[in-house]
Amino acid sequence: MRSFRRSLLPAVLALAVVAPASAQSLLDYVGECVPFARAASGIQIYGNAWTWWDQAAGRYDRGHRPRVGSVMVFAKTPRLPMGHVAVVSRIVEKRVLMLTHANWSRQNGERGHAEQDVTLYDVSPGNDWSSVKVWYRDNDGLGGGIYPVQGFIYAQGRAAPELTGAHPDDVGALIDAYVPDARPLR
Incomplete structure (x- = not known):
């Protein structure tokens, strides 16, 4: 049995070295x-998410219009005591965009996972993404x-290539935003 384990050791070590890279x-x-x-954005700010706006x-550059690769800074609230930051992955239309972010929805019963091209809808009265x-x-x-959103921090470099998927569901995002009870098949 020991010789069998020893013969597998090089293969197991090779997998351990290759697997993380892939x-x-x-x-x-x-x-x-x-x-x-x-x-995802290349913006080098540290600390709780709600502090990013002032730190930037x-x-x-900061502003109130989304750009692909910019970081949207969610304000600190009772529901978001640390705030939240997410990266704009796609602009669908003037009040609908997609985010790629982590630690929002539960996946497999736990929080923390990354989600790509998540629909976000501007419901601010002034159409200003607040x-x-x-x-x-x-x-x-x-x-x-x-x-509530503080605004967008604009990245100086290129955003991560995985920020948006090859075929994001723009039509589904619009239906989600404007006809929320339609529940399209995904």
Whole structure:
């Protein structure tokens, strides 16, 4: 039995060395939203998500219009005591975009997983992205909560290539936003 184990050892070690490199996808990430947003956008800000807006002042351009690769900063609220940051992966139309982020919906019963091309809908009265609804996997639709947003921090470099999928569901995103009771087949 020992010789059998010894003969397998080189193969097991080879797999251990190769497997992490092939599994180093941004979408395999499990953890908090801040390190994920930093890796996906290239914006090098640290600390709780709600602090990013003020920390970006003078270091990064900021504004209230989404751009692909920019980081959307959610304000600190009772539901989001640390705030939240997410990276804009696709602009669908003037009030609908897609985010790629981590630690929002539960997947396999736990939080922390990355989600790609998640629908987000601007519900602010002034169409200025100051209040949004976000797709929530557990509801299989836009969540019931409205979240205040501080704005967008614009990345200086290129965003991660995995930020958006090859075939995101733009039509589904529009239906989710404008006809939430339609529940399209996915």
